[in-house]
Amino acid sequence: MDFEIRYTADQANFRKEVAAWLGDNCPPEVINSEWIHTPPAIYERQRELGRKLGAKGWLYPVAPTEYGGGGLDTDSARVIIEELGKLGLNLPPYYDSGGVLGSMAILVWGTEEQKQKFLPPIYKGEVRTWQLLTEPSAGSDLAGVSTSAVRDGDEYVITGQKIYIGSDNGAEGFWTIARTGDPKDRHKNLSWFWIGKGTPGLSWQPMRLLGDQDKNTVFLDDVRVPAIALVGGENNGWKVASTHLELEHGFRTDIGSTLNEHKTLDRLIKHCQETVIDGERLIDRPGIRDQLVRLHTHAEVARVWGMRNFWMASQRKQSYEGSQSSYASKTHRMAMTRLIAELAGPAGMMRNGPAPAAEGELALVAEGAIGSSHGGGTVDIQRVVMSRRLGIGRAEGQSGAKLA
Amino acid sequence: MNLDFTQEQDEIRDGIRKLLRGIADDALLIGLQGKETGYLPAIWGGLSEGGWHGVVIPEEFGGFGLGLGDSCVVFEEYGAGPLPHLYFTCAGVSPYFLMEAGTDAQKQRLLPSLADGTMRVTVAAAEVEASWTGAPVKTRLEEHDGRLLLSGEKMYVPDALGATHALVTAKTASGGTALVMVDLAAAGCARELLRSFSCWETRLAFDGVEVSADDVIGGIGADAAPAIARAISRAIPGLAAYQVGSSQSAYTLALEHSRTRIQFGQPVGRFQRVQDHIVELINHLDSARWLTYETIWQIEQDKAGSQTAIHTLKALVADSHWEACNASHEVHAGIGADMQYGLAKHTHLSHTLFHFLGSPSWHRDRVAVTLGW
Numbered sequence: 106m107d108f109e110i111r112y113t114a115d116q117a118n119f120r121k122e123v124a125a126w127l128g129d130n131c132p133p134e135v136i137n138s139e140w141i142h143t144p145p146a147i148y149e150r151q152r153e154l155g156r157k158l159g160a161k162g163w164l165y166p167v168a169p170t171e172y173g174g175g176g177l178d179t180d181s182a183r184v185i186i187e188e189l190g191k192l193g194l195n196l197p198p199y200y201d202s203g204g205v206l207g208s209m210a211i212l213v214w215g216t217e218e219q220k221q222k223f224l225p226p227i228y229k230g231e232v233r234t235w236q237l238l239t240e241p242s243a244g245s246d247l248a249g250v251s252t253s254a255v256r257d258g259d260e261y262v263i264t265g266q267k268i269y270i271g272s273d274n275g276a277e278g279f280w281t282i283a284r285t286g287d288p289k290d291r292h293k294n295l296s297w298f299w300i301g302k303g304t305p306g307l308s309w310q311p312m313r314l315l316g317d318q319d320k321n322t323v324f325l326d327d328v329r330v331p332a333i334a335l336v337g338g339e340n341n342g343w344k345v346a347s348t349h350l351e352l353e354h355g356f357r358t359d360i361g362s363t364l365n366e367h368k369t370l371d372r373l374i375k376h377c378q379e380t381v382i383d384g385e386r387l388i389d390r391p392g393i394r395d396q397l398v399r400l401h402t403h404a405e406v407a408r409v410w411g412m413r414n415f416w417m418a419s420q421r422k423q424s425y426e427g428s429q430s431s432y433a434s435k436t437h438r439m440a441m442t443r444l445i446a447e448l449a450g451p452a453g454m455m456r457n458g459p460a461p462a463a464e465g466e467l468a469l470v471a472e473g474a475i476g477s478s479h480g481g482g483t484v485d486i487q488r489v490v491m492s493r494r495l496g497i498g499r500a501e502g503q504s505g506a507k508l509a
Numbered sequence: 510m511n512l513d514f515t516q517e518q519d520e521i522r523d524g525i526r527k528l529l530r531g532i533a534d535d536a537l538l539i540g541l542q543g544k545e546t547g548y549l550p551a552i553w554g555g556l557s558e559g560g561w562h563g564v565v566i567p568e569e570f571g572g573f574g575l576g577l578g579d580s581c582v583v584f585e586e587y588g589a590g591p592l593p594h595l596y597f598t599c600a601g602v603s604p605y606f607l608m609e610a611g612t613d614a615q616k617q618r619l620l621p622s623l624a625d626g627t628m629r630v631t632v633a634a635a636e637v638e639a640s641w642t643g644a645p646v647k648t649r650l651e652e653h654d655g656r657l658l659l660s661g662e663k664m665y666v667p668d669a670l671g672a673t674h675a676l677v678t679a680k681t682a683s684g685g686t687a688l689v690m691v692d693l694a695a696a697g698c699a700r701e702l703l704r705s706f707s708c709w710e711t712r713l714a715f716d717g718v719e720v721s722a723d724d725v726i727g728g729i730g731a732d733a734a735p736a737i738a739r740a741i742s743r744a745i746p747g748l749a750a751y752q753v754g755s756s757q758s759a760y761t762l763a764l765e766h767s768r769t770r771i772q773f774g775q776p777v778g779r780f781q782r783v784q785d786h787i788v789e790l791i792n793h794l795d796s797a798r799w800l801t802y803e804t805i806w807q808i809e810q811d812k813a814g815s816q817t818a819i820h821t822l823k824a825l826v827a828d829s830h831w832e833a834c835n836a837s838h839e840v841h842a843g844i845g846a847d848m849q850y851g852l853a854k855h856t857h858l859s860h861t862l863f864h865f866l867g868s869p870s871w872h873r874d875r876v877a878v879t880l881g882w
Contacts, residue, residue, distance in 0.1 A: 106578065107511045108806045374882065388882050391874075397882070398873040402825050405818075406796040409803045416512040429792060488788045489781070497787050498767045498778020 116180055123188045130157050137193030140200055141272050148274045151199040159230030164197055173225035179419055200272045203234030207280040210349040212509040214337035223299055235271035237281035237323055245486050248292050254283035263328040273319040277302040286340045295342035299334045316472040347506035353481045354490055355427025356418055366404040366437055369470045376449055376463045393448055403437050424505055425494035432487035438474040445471050518582045525586045538590045539851050547593025547709050548671025562600050563624025571621035578805045581750035588754025591858050595668035601747035603630040606676050610688050610726045610736035631672035633663035633713050642867040650679040650687045659718040668709035669700045685732035690724045707861035741866050742819050749801040749826040755855045756794045756833040762852055763787050763840040790836035793829035800825055820875040827869040830859040
């Protein structure tokens with residue numbers, strides 16, 4: 106086995122090229138900027154960087170060139186991700202779950218005409234998309250959505266309500282799943298639609314969630330979309346959604362996200378090294394050291410699983426591992442929250458005042474942990490996915506959704 | 510990056526798996542439980558024929574001289590049964606003690622006998638008031654009238670009743686640590702099986718056992734403590750692989766049971782409560798498995814953080830093996846508690862190995878120290 110990603114001379118040169126290009130093109134105010142709560146002025150600069158990356162094919166580097174992607178190999182894509190990471194940025198440099206996840210579903214299920222129409226604007230960074238999936242009465246049971254889409258001539262008319270959507274600063278394109286068939290035909294009564302920018306009848310209201318997250322409630326009132334907006338055929342939407350959710354549940358071809366556990370932990374360790382309470386460094390207390398090492402161990406597992414998942418995804422061999430990692434990181438964040446309170450004391454939950462632990466960073470992580478344990482599928486849903494893939498109580502494990 | 514096993518490793522796995530299926534099948538291993546020793550001539554001899562006792566011993570000393578990753582493939586298969594831990598200790602722990610602490614002459618003299626299975630060498634370090642990794646051992650090696658005498662008591666020794674020899678740690682008059690090869694048939698040496706929630710842990714008592722200068726590994730006057738610490742570190746990846754193999758079996762049993770056991774008119778694995786146990790089980794298994802593989806790679810590549818990785822690994826695997834077995838029991842309920850079913854031998858092993866080569870809490874402390882906290 107070899108756990109090291111080894112770059113060729115060409116890729117090393119490519120890294121230099123990417124770094125130099127970012128040096129020339131990345132607006133300074135975007136570096137280390139927030140992914141959520143992004144002030145509009147900063148957000149505009151993030152989008153500007155996105156369009157520039159898109160023009161080079163670096164926004165969606167492994168996507169096919171015929172639809173505006175970069176057509177690069179996964180190693181080169183990782184070079185871009187790593188170089189952006191050095192600037193504190195993700196790829197894309199703004200929140201675009203609908204683009205990342207939704208574009209895969211189009212690649213798998215779209216017609217040639219749909220790929221030509223929908224993919225280039227995403228890959229070029231011209232539209233940012235939200236995924237309109239969860240509803241007030243359909244959360245974990247996504248197949249139970251009640252938003253309806255009714256055929257009317259060459260159009261579909263979509264009506265319903267979606268919740269916990271996107272982030273701030275809006276979006277220009279939307280994926281949604283709606284019911285087109287008999288309510289009794291579970292999993293065979295859904296269809297997947299694209300809703301373009303400015304379509305009448307679509308509106309949203311910001312909602313505040315625990316952990317200071319910005320999400321939205323989206324209303325669809327007789328939203329008319331052309332027939333070409335139906336992806337994957339009528340009543341075939343569950344399969345399209347499954348491709349989408351395969352990525353949502355942790356199938357990843359990058360390993361960057363797995364370093365987050367260590368990032369917060371390192372911050373907590375630093376805090377415990379620098380903070381003296383009752384005349385003693387926090388980290389010198391045996392009980393605290395022991396708990397920090399336990400978390401370090403969890404973070405190491407998350408890191409190694411991230412590499413495993415990356416390897417398996419690149420070999421198209423991944424089955425339950427994505428959900429396993431997702432489950433682990435969600436529960437790990439909750440454990441981390443508990444430990445922040447335990448170790449950093451009340452200062453760990455402060456965002457201001459004379460002595461917020463780690464300048465308030467720990468409080469932000471702690472606040473976000475509960476919300477992120479639900480987003481993209483609850484902890485329990487990850488367990489359900491794992492159970493099915495492993496074939497617990499079944500003759501054999503289920504295979505993953507279709508991917509391009 | 511390439512996380513596949515090499516073709517050679519696949520062949521090694523096939524070889525040992527086929528052999529163990531023949532000489533140590535599940536019924537035989539279930540039958541061994543509760544016996545005085547896990548040593549069985551038929552199993553031992555079969556392994557001797559293939560030279561498996563010497564997988565980590567260099568070729569110049571009569572072994573296979575396998576690389577770390579290759580030898581861990583073997584020990585993972587040892588864990589699948591599991592073969593009793595005497596077999597693992599003799600092949601995966603004692604050789605490192607000799608290789609790290611022994612003089613050239615001692616290695617030449619002793620290692621070939623370990624490799625061919627003539628000597629079955631266990632390791633005796635812990636005492637009533639001293640842990641595996643603690644310094645204050647009370648066992649003493651002292652010179653009386655020109656004779657070297659060993660006195661004291663060792664605890665939690667892997668299967669001394671099945672071993673021919675033990676490597677024993679002792680204090681010398683100078684205050685240093687000596688490592689002594691003791692023939693367990695020698696006069697003044699007593700062995701006793703401890704009754705416990707573990708398997709084949711034994712007590713050794715030395716009442717002025719006479720040893721020769723040649724038996725003092727590294728020579729008289731040498732402080733063996735640093736060599737012992739290195740040996741423990743070298744043995745941990747193999748121990749982890751051994752426990753991964755056992756955890757995998759606990760998982761396989763649970764998965765199969767979830768499919769075949771019918772209650773309330775359906776396989777019990779259709780119940781999410783049961784599924785949750787198996788999900789936790791595989792999370793523990795995969796934590797141990799992938800940290801083991803990466804640690805092996807780090808050591809092979811001589812990475813800067815490999816010592817931290819070794820301590821992290823031992824602490825994690827002790828926990829995960831234990832929890833994997835517990836979760837499997839929750840899935841099986843009464844059936845798994847039946848000593849004739851085959852799960853209990855893994856559970857006992859997980860308890861036996863929990864403190865072996867140092868307790869999890871000691872290794873966690875070493876993680877903090879090596880990270881410079």
